[in-house]
Amino acid sequence: MIKIGVPSKGRLMEKTFDWFGARGLTMRRTGNEREYSGTVDGHDGVELVLLSAGEVPRELAAGRIHLGVTGTDLVREKLADWPEIVAEVAPLGFGHADLIIAVPNAWVDVDTLDDLDAAAAAFRAEHGFRLRIATKYHRLVRDFLTANGVADYQLVDSQGATEGTVKNLTAEAIADITSSGETLRANHLKILSDALILKSEAMLFRSKLADDPALPALLKKLGF
Amino acid sequence: MTTKADIRAEAEALFAAFRAAGAVPVEADILLPAETLLDLYGEDIRARAYVTNDPLRGEMVLRPDFTVPVVQAHMAHGADPARYCYLGEVFRKQDHRGPRANEYMQVGFELFDRTAPEAADAEVFALFAGLLAPLGLRAATGDIGILMAAVRGLSTSERRKAALLRHVWRPRRFRQLLDRFSGRAPVPDARAKLLERLASDSPEALIEAAGSFVGLRSPEEIAARAAALIEDAATPALAAPEAALLYDLLSLQAPARAALAHLRGITPMLPAIAPAVDRFAARLDALHARGIDTATLPFEASHGRTSLEYYDGFVFSFHASDPALPPVASGGRYDALTGVLGQGQSIPAVGGVIRPGLVARLKGGAQ
Numbered sequence: 001m002i003k004i005g006v007p008s009k010g011r012l013m014e015k016t017f018d019w020f021g022a023r024g025l026t027m028r029r030t031g032n033e034r035e036y037s038g039t040v041d042g043h044d045g046v047e048l049v050l051l052s053a054g055e056v057p058r059e060l061a062a063g064r065i066h067l068g069v070t071g072t073d074l075v076r077e078k079l080a081d082w083p084e085i086v087a088e089v090a091p092l093g094f095g096h097a098d099l100i101i102a103v104p105n106a107w108v109d110v111d112t113l114d115d116l117d118a119a120a121a122a123f124r125a126e127h128g129f130r131l132r133i134a135t136k137y138h139r140l141v142r143d144f145l146t147a148n149g150v151a152d153y154q155l156v157d158s159q160g161a162t163e164g165t166v167k168n169l170t171a172e173a174i175a176d177i178t179s180s181g182e183t184l185r186a187n188h189l190k191i192l193s194d195a196l197i198l199k200s201e202a203m204l205f206r207s208k209l210a211d212d213p214a215l216p217a218l219l220k221k222l223g224f
Numbered sequence: 225m226t227t228k229a230d231i232r233a234e235a236e237a238l239f240a241a242f243r244a245a246g247a248v249p250v251e252a253d254i255l256l257p258a259e260t261l262l263d264l265y266g267e268d269i270r271a272r273a274y275v276t277n278d279p280l281r282g283e284m285v286l287r288p289d290f291t292v293p294v295v296q297a298h299m300a301h302g303a304d305p306a307r308y309c310y311l312g313e314v315f316r317k318q319d320h321r322g323p324r325a326n327e328y329m330q331v332g333f334e335l336f337d338r339t340a341p342e343a344a345d346a347e348v349f350a351l352f353a354g355l356l357a358p359l360g361l362r363a364a365t366g367d368i369g370i371l372m373a374a375v376r377g378l379s380t381s382e383r384r385k386a387a388l389l390r391h392v393w394r395p396r397r398f399r400q401l402l403d404r405f406s407g408r409a410p411v412p413d414a415r416a417k418l419l420e421r422l423a424s425d426s427p428e429a430l431i432e433a434a435g436s437f438v439g440l441r442s443p444e445e446i447a448a449r450a451a452a453l454i455e456d457a458a459t460p461a462l463a464a465p466e467a468a469l470l471y472d473l474l475s476l477q478a479p480a481r482a483a484l485a486h487l488r489g490i491t492p493m494l495p496a497i498a499p500a501v502d503r504f505a506a507r508l509d510a511l512h513a514r515g516i517d518t519a520t521l522p523f524e525a526s527h528g529r530t531s532l533e534y535y536d537g538f539v540f541s542f543h544a545s546d547p548a549l550p551p552v553a554s555g556g557r558y559d560a561l562t563g564v565l566g567q568g569q570s571i572p573a574v575g576g577v578i579r580p581g582l583v584a585r586l587k588g589g590a591q
Binding site for chain 1: 262263266267268270271319321387390391394396397400412414417418421422427431434437438439440441443445446448449450452453
């Protein structure tokens, strides 16, 4: 049985269903609205596993699902050495978003990472603690800032409403996913001009740690 | 195959040698409060150490090294001078699959002495060199103090010097700043635009025009940095000869005595490094007196700039021929760290660690 992990709700689920549907695999949720179960028609021996998009990387890494749909951001954040664990089969053409760093609009002296670094040094000297950047993408953000020589910052965890942390005084800056930038603007934040950490999109991944003799035939049907 | 018992035996032999050299054994907790380490090293420590959360004690970390607990113990109730040794596991996250261990033994020796730092440097290095001699390792040495002295002596603004010193442990970033300050790299477009904008009105007016104010970083802090940027834009580039000397220093790599001769040669043009070069000379004499061949001892002015940011003087390491292996031993001087941890008091300190696991492995391979 080939298991495909698919986000369990929202637009990401609907668009994923559409993408598979266009390739002859009809996915449906079954049971009542709140039950996470589904079926696949159009190809024998395929099982649908409905998951939170954030859990797909872990399930791929454990080899418990053969294929999975999730954002490239989540795979890179959650799986160290990800190219050894999963292969990218195909971008699905939706779920586009950028992982960026944003600071208050009022920081008229800050436009680049170089400015952020200098502001962080001054901030630490003034306040006695490191400038806080709220994010849920700890690894990606830290690697990016290290590679770019930014010091004197700290990451604080924020699993939601990250744009509000600056106003709430629990962070000075944020690193988050944005597509239109509207939420950032509404919260009086601006994007640093050279801090595009990652361009993310929805992707079909194949686990390198789960194999099934029927997998090539299924991938062929999907066009790969 | 090296077993844990082999490694333990090797560790205990090294530990006994450190005790014989006059060191007092110290014990350190394995589970340490994360706060001090986070404050010292910042986010880098989270990438390298296992940080966890305790509902009562807050963020805790599995001991990533012994330096901090040993320095804290010394600052709290140490003799002066003092020699310490320790033995135990340290824990490091690895970002890639491969041979690097997540958990391994360290045996260390630390020397706190305010009377003769160069003699102390030589004592530690000679002790390590003697213990490791049978393994035929390649030694590497350096002195971050010379580079720091060179930066402090540059004829440029204090702000630029501070920026360079702050990034002395991040070679790429340091280089980038130096390129900009010396006019070798053009002012980036984004900075030019920012300066144009800042010149258009007062910072207060620009902040006002930016709309609702959010965040803890105050308008005064923003205005102060804006003023600093404008001041910096008017700062002339480093004089070409001075910049050339600094680039030369960054790439200086030679046997120690030859390196000293070279440094003596450039000191008249960069007089600020004279005291640091004198210390380097005194260290070489002290090493020589302890039987180290300073004519062949490798020296690199940039050695040790990539480790956790606390070495600020003499640095050393010992390497096996396999480049995939981490250093078998490493250490250096960390005077500034004792000041940070000592809440006002500080004491010159130098020390290092040996990885008995690698020693056992190399000995096993030789059989």
